[in-house]
């Protein structure tokens with residue numbers, strides 16, 4: 318019995334480690350890979366704002382175009398800037414050695430970033446930049462301390478003057494009736510072109526797209542899974558009857 322308990326404990330141990338790993342409270346984000354419109358907006362955003370520095374070189378453009386139901390000619394015209402062919406891997410031209418020189422560390426490939434960090438981490442990270450003049454690029458991040466990435470979405474979000482309240486639920490002040498922490502950014506050093514709610518929506522789409530990148534067959538797998546379960550259920554009846562037939566004369 319004691320062995321069993323120790324065994325069970327060992328089994329749960331790694332998951333506890335994962336949960337404790339980040340150490341920062343995050344805003345939760347649950348991806349929806351069936352929401353094609355959201356994934357398409359995320360793909361457009363990723364191509365325009367992120368692919369200058371980050372590749373997703375374990376995926377091919379064609380696969381993304383097919384999965385997201387974007388016509389190939391439209392995709393080639395609007396979402397490939399490197400002159401690559403639609404069948405190629407999503408590499409970028411930036412030289413990692415030079416990038417390491419510029420940013421202190423090269424921008425990592427993002428194909429599997431949501432598998433590594435989790436969707437909630439990425440979603441919180443993208444909304445977690447704030448002004449910090451002590452850093453070389455003038456910004457820091459509440460989720461990733463001393464980050465080497467510039468705040469590339471500053472035109473959209475604006476620049477938070479103080480630490481964004483990532484991971485804190487909105488609440489109503491009982492005296493004034495004002496909403497506290499309604500959005501992550503409480504005061505802006507620079508205004509962006511999007512409202513806080515619009516920016517949250519855009520970051521949801523972008524994270525949703527990165528989540529799809531890390532697990533492109535999720536929808537198909539879950540669809541097939543139902544048929545597999547139905548098959549097993551039907552097969553069980555026959556296996557049970559056959560078993561009864563085999564053992565009926567054994568006493």
Ligand code: HEC
Pocket residue numbers: 363366367368369370371420422423424425427430433434439442443463464465466467469470523
């Ligand atoms: C100007 C170049 C540049 C652009 C553009 C850029 N990044 Fe980054 N990004 C970096 C660098 C450099 C790092 C590494 C930071 C570090 O390790 O300190 C990074 C790190 C990250 C990480 C953390 C990866 C990890 O697991 O450590 C994520 C997630 C990320 N970027 C997402 C994005 C997204 C999404 C976009 C588009 C909105 C984007 N980046 C645009 C340079 C860039």
